Amino acid sequence: MKTVGPTVPYLDLKLQLRALRPELDAAIARTLDNCTFCLGPDVVQFEKDFAQYCGAAHCLGFNSGTSALHVAMLLLGVGPGDEVITTPYTFAATSWAISYVGAKPVYVDIDDTTFNLDPQKVAAAITPRTKAVLAVHLYGQPCDLDALLAICRKHNLPLVEDAAQAHGAKYHGKTVGTFGVISCFSFYPAKNLGACGEGGALVTNDAALAARAKSLREHGSSQRYHHDEVGFNYRMEGLQGAVLGVKLKYLNQWLQARRQVIQRYHTLLADTPLRLPAEAPGVESAWHLYTVRHPRRDALKQYLEANGVGSAVHYPLPLHLQKCYASLGYKTGDFPVTEQAAKECLSLPLFPELTQAQVERVAAVVHEFFQTAA
Ligand SMILES: Cc1ncc(COP(=O)(O)O)c(C=O)c1O
Numbered sequence: 001m002k003t004v005g006p007t008v009p010y011l012d013l014k015l016q017l018r019a020l021r022p023e024l025d026a027a028i029a030r031t032l033d034n035c036t037f038c039l040g041p042d043v044v045q046f047e048k049d050f051a052q053y054c055g056a057a058h059c060l061g062f063n064s065g066t067s068a069l070h071v072a073m074l075l076l077g078v079g080p081g082d083e084v085i086t087t088p089y090t091f092a093a094t095s096w097a098i099s100y101v102g103a104k105p106v107y108v109d110i111d112d113t114t115f116n117l118d119p120q121k122v123a124a125a126i127t128p129r130t131k132a133v134l135a136v137h138l139y140g141q142p143c144d145l146d147a148l149l150a151i152c153r154k155h156n157l158p159l160v161e162d163a164a165q166a167h168g169a170k171y172h173g174k175t176v177g178t179f180g181v182i183s184c185f186s187f188y189p190a191k192n193l194g195a196c197g198e199g200g201a202l203v204t205n206d207a208a209l210a211a212r213a214k215s216l217r218e219h220g221s222s223q224r225y226h227h228d229e230v231g232f233n234y235r236m237e238g239l240q241g242a243v244l245g246v247k248l249k250y251l252n253q254w255l256q257a258r259r260q261v262i263q264r265y266h267t268l269l270a271d272t273p274l275r276l277p278a279e280a281p282g283v284e285s286a287w288h289l290y291t292v293r294h295p296r297r298d299a300l301k302q303y304l305e306a307n308g309v310g311s312a313v314h315y316p317l318p319l320h321l322q323k324c325y326a327s328l329g330y331k332t333g334d335f336p337v338t339e340q341a342a343k344e345c346l347s348l349p350l351f352p353e354l355t356q357a358q359v360e361r362v363a364a365v366v367h368e369f370f371q372t373a374a
Helices: 013-034 041-054 065-075 093-100 119-125 145-154 207-217 238-248 251-269 297-306 323-328 336-344 356-373
Strands: 058-062 083-086 104-107 130-136 159-162 182-186 200-204 290-293 345-348
Touching (some): 013 041, 041 238, 058 238, 104 323, 145 159, 297 345, 336 345
Parallel strands (some): 159 182
Antiparallel strands (some): 182 200
16 A cells, blocks of 8 residues: 655665765865875874774774774684684674684574674683674664673683674763774764765774784785785775764764654654664664564565655574575574564664654554554
């Protein structure tokens, strides 16, 4: 059934860019005038500002979150024969980092309410080969850091935070990014803090790790044409540093706007059969995504689409069931909580500029779906 109402895109980046256009134009023009295209002063300034934002001693700009995660694994000496415990319910890049260094991702199931790693299952998966725990703050919600850190301390394992979706999220009042030994962020355009292209960052309080990350990012070199080890070209582009420097100033304001949107969703959808996302106690999600759950997810998605409302599925196929990881030997049924979430999850439109009328329209279409289905 098709009803009348405004269309609501799943995401509209143009609105944000239009509002910032004069500032972005000036920042981009400065980069063009200076020809500082690879790293350069704007990247250095952004690194300082983002480190301060996270309350961290060091931040290094990367050309993607994926490359920052790769370097994180190298910094911790993870290599062939090692195991890294991680989540099967995330974007694939989390696991790429482990695979790139020849190690094995060891998956454990997630918590049913937060979609994040279940610490008890992490503890049970530790073996003598375990070299690190790579946890994701999925959809912007910090994972159970106290429990994970206690397990890591007990077994002398480093914790790496994949904070690609969680810029500005807080755990017991403290911004994520320094709970683990290393944290990695993505500035993919659709993220809460997005570049005008690709970008990422590696954040740490450890000066030695930061120094090596800086070298690995730039061809394994700290002095031009002298290479201490085989490195990578993982530099952040100057243009992205300039753009991110402008945008970082607005991040808190955007996080607040997101929170307002989700509060409206919470109120308007409370009486539907949807399972709504919830913040764990002591946690302030960055609300990267507003992901609801229902067994008739696919029909709901179709109905929303037919009525001009965008939505997305994050993620339809867990990593342990992906073709690329068939050799790991996992099978359907290994992680029931993850597999159920993958069947039921649906992310509704969420961006800071979403209007009250648009949120109301989304909620109205959801209500209509269930009325029609009843
Ligand atoms: C959880 C997670 N990890 C890693 C990445 C990889 O980041 P990027 O796309 O910047 O390489 C992303 C984003 O795409 C992500 O959502």
